[in-house]
Amino acid sequence: MSDIIQLLPDSVANQIAAGEVIQRPASVVKELVENALDAGANEITIHIKDAGKTLIKITDNGCGMSPTDARMAFERHATSKISSANDLFCIRTMGFRGEAMASIAAIADVELRSKRTEDEVGTRVHIVGSEVKAQEPVAGSNGTTITVKNLFFNVPARRKFLKTNTTELRHIINEIHRVALPNPDIRFSFHHNYSSLYELGKSNLRRRIVDIFGKNVNQSLVPVEEETSMVNITGYVGQPKFAKKTMGEQFFFVNKRYMRHPYFHKAVMQAFEKLLPADAFPSYFLFLEMDPAHIDINVHPTKTEIKFEDERAVWQIIFAAVRESLGKHNVVPSIDFDQNGSIDIPVLGKGNREIRYPEIKVNPEYNPFEQEKNVSSGGWNESRREKQQVDHWEDLYGPPKEKIQHEQQSQLPLGEQGDYGSQSSEKYSGKKVLQLKQRFILTPVKSGLMAIDQKRAHERILFEKFMEVLQSESVASQQQLFPQTIELESGDAELLKNILTDLQALGFDIREFGKNTFVINGTPGMLDVASPGMIVEKLLEEYKNSPVDARAKAKEQVAISLAKASAIDYGIDLKQEEIDHLIDNLFACATPNYSPEGKKVLTIIPLEDIEKTFNK
Incomplete structure (x- = not known):
C-alpha cells in the first residue's frame, strides 16, 4: 500500500x-x-x-x-x-x-x-x-x-x-x-x-469620537481616568440617559489594539447598575495600557481575543474607574426626597420682621381606647375590611364596566393558535383590566387569566398596519410643522439611503441634506410621532440588529423594524381607554398570538393552575 x-x-x-x-x-x-x-x-x-x-x-x-x-x-x-x-x-x-x-x-x-x-x-x-x-x-x-x-x-x-x-x-x-x-x-x-x-x-480622542459618531454624542461623554501599578485606564463612557436598546458603541482597547472581552463588558454594565433599564446598553470607549508581558494576544488569527494574566484584578479596576467617574460627574442620581406633604418654610423678606411660630392642632376629645370597639378576637372587623378593599379597588381601577361585546375579535384565528389549542375560542370579557408592572395587561377570560405583553401587542398591531400600507400602496403622510434635521454616522447614513424607498412607501418624507445629514419633512399618518429623529434612529438600530435576511424580505423587515421602534415601551402607564383600545386592535389582527418576530404576545393562565396554587 x-x-x-x-x-x-x-x-x-x-x-x-x-x-x-x-x-x-x-x-x-x-x-x-x-x-x-x-x-x-x-x-x-x-x-x-x-x-x-x-x-x-x-x-x-x-x-x-x-x-x-x-x-x-x-x-x-x-x-x-x-x-x-x-x-x-x-x-x-x-x-x-x-x-x-x-x-x-x-x-x-x-x-x-x-x-x-x-x-x-x-x-x-x-x-x-x-x-x-x-x-x-x-x-x-x-x-x-x-x-x-x-x-x-x-x-x-x-x-x-x-x-x-x-x-x-x-x-x-x-x-x-x-x-x-x-x-x-x-x-x-x-x-x-x-x-x-x-x-x-x-485630533484628540474626544474629537475623534465626535467625528465618527456625530456631534450629538459629545454631550453624553463622561471622562474616565485611572492609574494603577497594573493597568492605566483612560477614555469615556456615555451618560445613562443616552443609552441605546442595541449594542454598537462599546469599545475596549489594550495598547491601542481593539479587543472583544465579554467579562470586562460585565464590569462596565455592573458599574451602571440601577442607572439603566435592563435592556439598555451604555456607550463606552475605554483604553487600557499595560505591560505586554501580562497579556497574550496570540490567541486567535484575527487577534481580537486577548487573555490577561490577572483578569479578576483588571475587572475590579475597570468597575471602580467607571463607577468613580459616574459619581464625580454627578451621573449617579442624588437623593430626591418626595416634597408632597413636607413643611413649606417661607423666606423671611427684608420688610417682614414678624416671626410666626408653627401651630399644632390637637383634638382634646380623641380617645385611642375607643379603637378596641372595632377590634374582634380574630382581628379587624371582616365586613369593614371587605368594604375598605372594595373601596380601594374602585378608587384604583374605577367602578365595574358593563360587558363589552367583541364580535369580530371573539376568536383567535385557526392556524395561528400556537400553544393555545382550545383556548382560541376565548373571548375578551371586557371586565376588569389591570396593568402589571407597566409591562403586562391582565384580564379575566372564561378559562382563567389572560396576560398580554403590551409592547409586543403594539408591535403586532403596527406591523400589520404597515404591511397593509405597503401592499395597498395607499400612503398617508403627515407633514411636520417644523421639519427635523438629523446627523448620522456614516454607516447609518448609508443604511438609511438603502431603505429610503421603503420608508417613503410607508409615509416617511426624508431627504438628504448634505453629508450624512437628512431632513425629515413628514412621517406616517398612523403614527403619533413626537420626535421623528428618534424614531428614525431607533429604526436603524433595530434594522441593523435584525436576524432576518434583509435581501429576501426588505420591505417586511423595514415594517418589522419600524413597528419595534414605534411601539409603546415598557415602563409606561396606560390609561383605561388606552388599554381597551390596545386589546381591541390586537384581536382585530390576523395573527394576535405572536409579535412580528415570532415571540409570544399573550398567554392564558388556566383557572385550575391558580386553584392548585391556593390548595397547596
Whole structure:
C-alpha cells in the first residue's frame, strides 16, 4: 500500500489560511490598515468599490519597502515584527503573524506599489491567486499602495456566502472605527464607490469620537481616568440617559489594539447598575495600557481575543474607574426626597420682621381606647375590611364596566393558535383590566387569566398596519410643522439611503441634506410621532440588529423594524381607554398570538393552575 500523507501545495495551504484570517472584505481592510500603522504612516486613504467585493485600495505614507521586502511580504510567516518566541511576550505592533498578505494574495488579484524615502524608484509586485505575475521597478511617491481586486474570485463558495453590500459595508466601517479611535493623531480618509464617507483629521480622542459618531454624542461623554501599578485606564463612557436598546458603541482597547472581552463588558454594565433599564446598553470607549508581558494576544488569527494574566484584578479596576467617574460627574442620581406633604418654610423678606411660630392642632376629645370597639378576637372587623378593599379597588381601577361585546375579535384565528389549542375560542370579557408592572395587561377570560405583553401587542398591531400600507400602496403622510434635521454616522447614513424607498412607501418624507445629514419633512399618518429623529434612529438600530435576511424580505423587515421602534415601551402607564383600545386592535389582527418576530404576545393562565396554587 502506497503512502497517503503528503504536503499541501502552497496555493492550497494559503487558501486554507485565508479562511481563518480573511473572512470578508472587512478582514482585508483591517489587515492592510494595521500594516500601514505598523509602517509608521500618519495619513491613510481607503477606497473601496461594491463594499470591497470589486476593489479595495489602501494608500499610506509609511516607510515603504525595498524590492526584496516587497516580494517577501507575500510569503507565509514572513514578518519583520518578531524573530524569536520571546518576542511574542512584548508585542506592541498590530500585526506579527506574517499570514495576512499571503492569505489575501491567495484569493484575490493583488498589486503592491511601494517606495522608501532613500530609494530613487519604487517596486511593483503583481500576484493573482498566489501566482506571481510581475515584479518590476516603477516610479511613485513614498509609502505603499495595495490594490485588491475580485476578492474570492477563485473560491466561489466563499464569495457566494458574502452578504449584501449594505451589510459588508457596515462591517468595513466597524473595522475602520476600531483602528481610527485609538489613533486620533492619524488622518484617515474613506471613500466608497467614489463617495466620501469619512474625512477624519488629526485630533484628540474626544474629537475623534465626535467625528465618527456625530456631534450629538459629545454631550453624553463622561471622562474616565485611572492609574494603577497594573493597568492605566483612560477614555469615556456615555451618560445613562443616552443609552441605546442595541449594542454598537462599546469599545475596549489594550495598547491601542481593539479587543472583544465579554467579562470586562460585565464590569462596565455592573458599574451602571440601577442607572439603566435592563435592556439598555451604555456607550463606552475605554483604553487600557499595560505591560505586554501580562497579556497574550496570540490567541486567535484575527487577534481580537486577548487573555490577561490577572483578569479578576483588571475587572475590579475597570468597575471602580467607571463607577468613580459616574459619581464625580454627578451621573449617579442624588437623593430626591418626595416634597408632597413636607413643611413649606417661607423666606423671611427684608420688610417682614414678624416671626410666626408653627401651630399644632390637637383634638382634646380623641380617645385611642375607643379603637378596641372595632377590634374582634380574630382581628379587624371582616365586613369593614371587605368594604375598605372594595373601596380601594374602585378608587384604583374605577367602578365595574358593563360587558363589552367583541364580535369580530371573539376568536383567535385557526392556524395561528400556537400553544393555545382550545383556548382560541376565548373571548375578551371586557371586565376588569389591570396593568402589571407597566409591562403586562391582565384580564379575566372564561378559562382563567389572560396576560398580554403590551409592547409586543403594539408591535403586532403596527406591523400589520404597515404591511397593509405597503401592499395597498395607499400612503398617508403627515407633514411636520417644523421639519427635523438629523446627523448620522456614516454607516447609518448609508443604511438609511438603502431603505429610503421603503420608508417613503410607508409615509416617511426624508431627504438628504448634505453629508450624512437628512431632513425629515413628514412621517406616517398612523403614527403619533413626537420626535421623528428618534424614531428614525431607533429604526436603524433595530434594522441593523435584525436576524432576518434583509435581501429576501426588505420591505417586511423595514415594517418589522419600524413597528419595534414605534411601539409603546415598557415602563409606561396606560390609561383605561388606552388599554381597551390596545386589546381591541390586537384581536382585530390576523395573527394576535405572536409579535412580528415570532415571540409570544399573550398567554392564558388556566383557572385550575391558580386553584392548585391556593390548595397547596
